[in-house]
Amino acid sequence: MTADVNLELMLKVFPALVLLLLVAWICGRLALMVMQPRVLGEMVAGVLLGPTLFGALLPETQAALFTPEVRSVLYVLSTIGLTLYMFLVGAGIEHGRKMPGEVGKAGVLAVSGILPSVVLGFGVGLALHGTLSRPDISPFEFALFLGGALSLTAFPMLARILYERGLENTRLGRLTLIAASIDDAAAWCLLAVLTAMHLNTGASGALRTILLAGAFAVVMLTVVRRLLRPLSAAVARTGRLGPTAMYVVVLVPLTAGWFTDWIGVYAVFGGFIAGVAMPRDAVFRQALHGRMMDVVSTLLLPTFFTFSGLNTQLGGLAGGGLLLAFAAILLAGFCGKYFGCSLAMRGIGFGWRESYAVGALMNARGLMILIFINIGLAQGMITSELFAMLVxxxxxxTAGALPLYKLALPDRLERARTADDAEERPLEQAGERVG
Structure with missing residues (x-):
């Protein structure tokens, strides 16, 4: 009987997964044709497969394909895919190429992206509380939720944009990745505080999450990093990841993702920190990416981006008053991130072109904000109208990120700066060896 049930579930999941990946591939190709990152097409694919289009045109077919049990399986696959992808991003960061003061500069960039967005979002939230909020949500809680949502940067999407352009280890790429990870971690901590307030668990619940997240990062980057060093030596001898090493590099990020999810911080950060804790050796990184990246980026990651759009309903945005409210929210979100990060980059010594390029990248919100607001909607903190606006x-x-980036830093200038970074690396590495 159990075998029959499992077979029935498999026969339901496979068609949904095939359709999901097919639409994601088509939309991804179309996105590339109009100079957009593939991930934007994958995100739009999920929205099209949800109630907004597919569910509106063929509601019975959509409901039959994406039943609750099928969605549960797709959710597990998508979360595993995102966690492993961010693990590979963290493992790919070249620690030895850090510029002097890079972490401090990334911290300045992160704060400059968080504070203006939270302040502007909070102000707009106070003004729109009577229009958009649920009656049982206080103005302070509503405004803080909106500010937190607008402070997010699309960490996974940003990482994939940088990887597609080969920028993940340039000065701009490293600074932006580190700053985005800080932004999103802060936003999730804020969500923990809001959840504690909403569920009346008190400040102790939020404090527990923040302390456990900090302790987790410290343990991963000290104790676990030392324990993982023998992996690098094994790969150096054989030139590849053996079966034992593959078990380790899969179990570590999944365990880290499970733990961060359990403490109240999304699993993506556990995967990323696990990647940062991996050995720094270039041969090890190449072997790791060669074994895992293709499967993760072509099967599991599109499942995440597309699945997340299945629950998105854009029909709630209608009427002049709601459109004005949406315009105010969009303006607050755009200005807070774009100008805050651009001015910060200029203040720490970058040129205006590079500053505006980073402001454009940090302004992309992607699906991290969708995860954030889905949690808010599920817990009754926001209305469906606000949910639709934030989608x-x-x-x-996200659609504006790459065009604004290329407007600020055209391809020829981007290549020149990448070449400059490559010329500086031998000098940096020689300085590290002398030091």
Whole structure:
């Protein structure tokens, strides 16, 4: 009987997964044709397969394909995919190429992206509380939620944009990745505080999450990093990841993702920190990416981006008053991130072109904001109208990220700066050896 049930579930999941990946591939190709990152197409694919289009045109077919049990399986696959992808991003960061003061500069960039967005979002939230908020949510809680949502940067999407352009280990790429990870970690901590307030668990619940997240990062980057060093030696001898090493590099990020999810911080950060804790050796990184990246980026990651759009309903945005409210939210979100990060980059010594390029990248929100607001909607902190508006904010800011980046830093200038970074690396590494 159990075998029959499992077979029945498999026969339901496979068609949904095939359709999901097919639409994601088509939309991804279309996105590339219009100079957008592939991930934006994958995100739009999920929205199209949800109630907004597919569910509106063929509601019975959509409901039959994406039943609750099928969605549960897709959710597990998508979360595993995102966790492993961010693990590979963390493992790919070249620690030895850090510029002097890079972490401090990334911290300045992160704060400059968080504070203006939270302040502007908080102000707009106070003004719109009577229009958009649920009656049982206080103005302070509503405004703080909106500010937190607007402070997010699309960490996974940003990482994939940088990887597609080969920028993950340039000065701009490293600074932006580190700053985005700080931004999103802060936003999740804020969500923990809001959840504690909403569920009346008190400040102790939020404090527990923050302390456990900090302790987790310290343990991973000290104790676990030392324990993982023999992996590098094994790969150096054989030139590849053996079966035992593969078990380790899969179990470590999944365990880290499970733990961060359990403490109240999304699993993506556990995967990323696990990647940062991996050996720094270039041969090890190449072997790791060669074994895992293709499967993760072509099967599991599109499942995450597309699945997340299945629950998105854009029909809630209608009427002049709601459109004005949406415009105010979009303006607050755009200005807070774009100008805050651009001015910060200029203040720490970068040129205006590089500053505006980073401001454009940090302004992309992607699906991290969708995860954030889905939690808020599920817990009854926001209305469906605000949810729909923030979905559009995610799509618009993400769609604008790459064009604004290329406007500030055209391809020829980007190549020149990448070449400059490559010339500086031998000098940096020689300085580290002398030091």
């Amino acid at each position: 559009l904010v995610a799509v618009i800011t």
